[in-house]
Amino acid sequence: MSSLFEHGLIRTAAVERVVAPIASHLCHLVLLCDGAEDPEHFTQLEGAAQAVAKATENMAAEASRAIRDTEDEVLHMEMSSLFESVTVSGQHVLLAAQKLNIQPSLTEHREELITATQNVFLGVVKVLLVDDDANIRRVVAASDQVLECLSDLGSSIDIKSLLKYFQVFSEALLILHSLTMERANALQDPRQTEQLLDSLETLRRCISMLHTAMCTTIKHPTSEEAQAAKRYILDKVQSTVNDIIKTLRSECHSTSMGPCGYYIERRNSLLQLLTSSTTSSIQGSSFDSLVRDIVFHCMVVANSSRREFQQKVVAHCRHILQFWSDIKMILKSSEDDSEQSIWI
Structure with missing residues (x-):
């Protein structure tokens, strides 16, 4: 997953806002899968898988609405072919997590879940990049029109x-x-x-x-x-x-892996955000991106560390993502309460 950010495929802030939380959900799934040894982990695992499946359903629905009235035939053709595969891949993640819950000792169940999460992420990114390509085509078409008028x-x-x-x-x-x-x-x-x-x-x-x-x-x-x-x-x-x-x-020069000191700055930004006394400061912020970047960086560090340190870093990442998931649920709950209060 990190290669998509390193190679600059995620070009715009709008795409980043969608990809970041999904990337964090999938990291959470993989880490829970890797450490799923007690009943609590399996409960968290299935909950995280349900969140991924729901997110893919919502994305497919939003994409379907977006192209309903489009005149861009390329967008309509490319996007239409992705709806079902994205939704099915999300359900596959949930089924793989439930299968692992039934038979946790089977290595192939863990491998199936990890493969399913990768397929979800690639499917989601394809949807976003198809939409982004359509935006570029609109500007290119306007450029061609200017040249024709010239x-x-x-x-x-x-x-x-x-x-x-x-x-x-x-x-x-x-x-x-x-x-x-x-x-x-x-x-x-x-x-x-x-x-x-x-x-x-x-x-x-x-x-x-x-x-x-x-x-x-x-x-x-x-x-x-x-x-x-x-x-x-x-x-x-x-x-x-x-x-x-x-x-x-042209290719985007992503700074996701960051220069020296980049992740210290990202960590400090996240800490500053979390010390805020209001949920509104987190909602609409770069909260998801900050968490994802920190986890990605820590996993890179873990990958090049000795086994005992690797396990500690992975455990910390798992806790960070669990806290992130809990905070997202609290924020969602506060949004739902606000919407209900409008109609009371």
Whole structure:
């Protein structure tokens, strides 16, 4: 699972908010499975499996609603093929956990549960990445529209056609600007965000020269300087729009594994969040991501440690995830109570 974060497949904060709690649930399942030796562990194991199964059901339902009215045929086709597999994989986790509860001594039951959790995570990530690809396609389509309008604008032969094409170009550019800004604000990679914002700023600065150069070449068609200026600005706009497309399709440089001191900062952030006196500070925060990152880091440390330290780290991770699960249940309960009080 950690490789998905290391390789930057989780690009946006919206995807991260969905993936983080599911990743933590699955880590919890695997660790409980590894240490399931007493009845209490088995009770926790089945409860965690039920949470995963419910989460996959909810995701499939949300994804189904999201594509109901979509005009994106690729999104509809790719997403439709994932609904059933995601739901079934969640139920498989629950069945594997119940099977392990009946025959805890069988190694193949543990292996089946671990494999099932991996399949759930991969299925969930596929759903999220298909949706994210659709968002990228929308921006790319807007970019293509700007380039098409730019070509029409560049072929203007008189002021009347210039004004007509310039208006259409400006409208297409506004749509591209809006979609690109939305994408830039959603990205987790600051390098990509900066590149997109720089490209938008370059396009903004090009508009005035584009208008001037086009008017000049129409009024003075034999002027070499005017023609050179026209070629320069058309090429500049085209290359900048292509830079936006290139950035959108480039790989994200994830910082999930973090530089030196990254996990100390994540630990301190989590402790600060937990010392807050209100649940509202946790709800809507990066609580799930903080827990997941800390557990992933600890598991990496455990993997390279001696056996006795490995067991201690794994036990601590199991306790952290159990506390995380308990806190999530408390937060969910407080949300339900608030919703009920509205209708009383």
